[in-house]
Amino acid sequence: MSPSHGKRGGDNSVKLKLREDKKVAIPLGSDGKAHFRLRQVMVPPGQRVVLAKDFDPGFTGGCKDKQASVEQLAANVRLLSELQEKLYAQDSYALLLIFQGIDAAGKDGAIQHVLSGVNPQGCHVTSFKVPSEEELDHDYLWRATKALPARGMIGIFNRSHYEEVLVVRVHPELLTRQRLPPKLLDKRIWDRRFEEIRNFERYLTQNGVVILKFFLNLSREEQRERFIARIDEPAKHWKFSLGDYEERRFWDDYQDAYSDMLSNTSTPWAPWFVIPADHKWFSRLAISMVICEALESLDLKFPRLEKERRRALAGVRAELKRER
Ligand code: AMP
Ligand code: MG
Numbered sequence: 001m002s003p004s005h006g007k008r009g010g011d012n013s014v015k016l017k018l019r020e021d022k023k024v025a026i027p028l029g030s031d032g033k034a035h036f037r038l039r040q041v042m043v044p045p046g047q048r049v050v051l052a053k054d055f056d057p058g059f060t061g062g063c064k065d066k067q068a069s070v071e072q073l074a075a076n077v078r079l080l081s082e083l084q085e086k087l088y089a090q091d092s093y094a095l096l097l098i099f100q101g102i103d104a105a106g107k108d109g110a111i112q113h114v115l116s117g118v119n120p121q122g123c124h125v126t127s128f129k130v131p132s133e134e135e136l137d138h139d140y141l142w143r144a145t146k147a148l149p150a151r152g153m154i155g156i157f158n159r160s161h162y163e164e165v166l167v168v169r170v171h172p173e174l175l176t177r178q179r180l181p182p183k184l185l186d187k188r189i190w191d192r193r194f195e196e197i198r199n200f201e202r203y204l205t206q207n208g209v210v211i212l213k214f215f216l217n218l219s220r221e222e223q224r225e226r227f228i229a230r231i232d233e234p235a236k237h238w239k240f241s242l243g244d245y246e247e248r249r250f251w252d253d254y255q256d257a258y259s260d261m262l263s264n265t266s267t268p269w270a271p272w273f274v275i276p277a278d279h280k281w282f283s284r285l286a287i288s289m290v291i292c293e294a295l296e297s298l299d300l301k302f303p304r305l306e307k308e309r310r311r312a313l314a315g316v317r318a319e320l321k322r323e324r
Pocket of ligand 2: 241244
């Protein structure tokens with residue numbers, strides 16, 4: 001079943017103008033051939049995808065050279081810093097970056113590295129944890145709404161409202177805690193949530209919020225190795241929780257929930273990107289490419305002052321020059 005994205009009353013103005021065929025060349029010492037195209041990491045809106053079949057967590061676009069990708073990432077971080085300054089100065093669009101992924105997929109590290117060049121004043125990270133009592137007293141989009149970025153700002157969601165069709169779906173007892181009216185707790189609740197989320201995001205994009213969603217796609221084997229590393233290295237102990245290990249038992253349920261989420265909520269206005277996550281250096285590079293591409297497509301400009309105001313500034317300048 002393909003999700004309906006509702007054309008009625010719509011226009012194309014909220015469609016992100018990404019160049020899906022854009023080739024991302026990764027300069028290499030050895031064969032110089034590594035590249036990937038944006039569309040290789042994008043979930044086509046309206047299309048049913050199955051993670052295990054359609055996306056490879058180990059994909060690197062043929063790049064074996066971590067060093068080359070690190071240099072490209074550094075260039076993107078610099079570009080992102082310039083683009084953010086314009087986003088902030090123009091004060092018209094907001095950028096919302098959503099990160100989802102299983103434990104140890106590398107969400108925190110990706111946020112840290114990709115956004116390392118961004119002015120902290122122009123960006124805000126929200127980590128969504130198990131909902132508080134107050135949050136449970138509201139509809140599930142309430143806390144996401146409160147954390148939305150203002151115009152000119154970059155808002156980062158480390159986990160998000162999507163947990164509501166992931167962990168809550170895998171563990172139905174979490175849904176019970178939400179105290180919804182019993183007649184709303186039928187089998188169609190997940191389809192309704194997908195629709196609600198699509199509509200919520202469409203509303204946001206029609207009001208100037210640009211939304212990019214990244215699912216960090218980690219393999220079961222790589223998660224195992226990262227967990228072992230977290231146990232073996234004392235400096236990583238804090239990152240490991242027994243709960244994370246217990247969630248591993250639900251691996252297949254999560255894979256199904258992720259596939260369903262991606263199939264139903266990748267839209268022309270807020271697409272999902274499935275970021276291969278077995279190689280951290282590649283996932284960071286891919287994420288930075290997508291963000292730069294999206295911001296460049298907005299054609300951001302520093303605001304140009306009115307003629308009157310420019311004349312006033314010229315007057316002030318002349319006076320300052322005369323001052324001694
Ligand atoms: P971490 O991101 O490792 O700090 O863990 C946060 C935990 O909060 C994860 O286990 C999430 O699954 C959980 N969490 C986040 N949002 C929700 C939600 N809406 N309902 C239930 N659990 C959630
Ligand atoms: Mg965790």
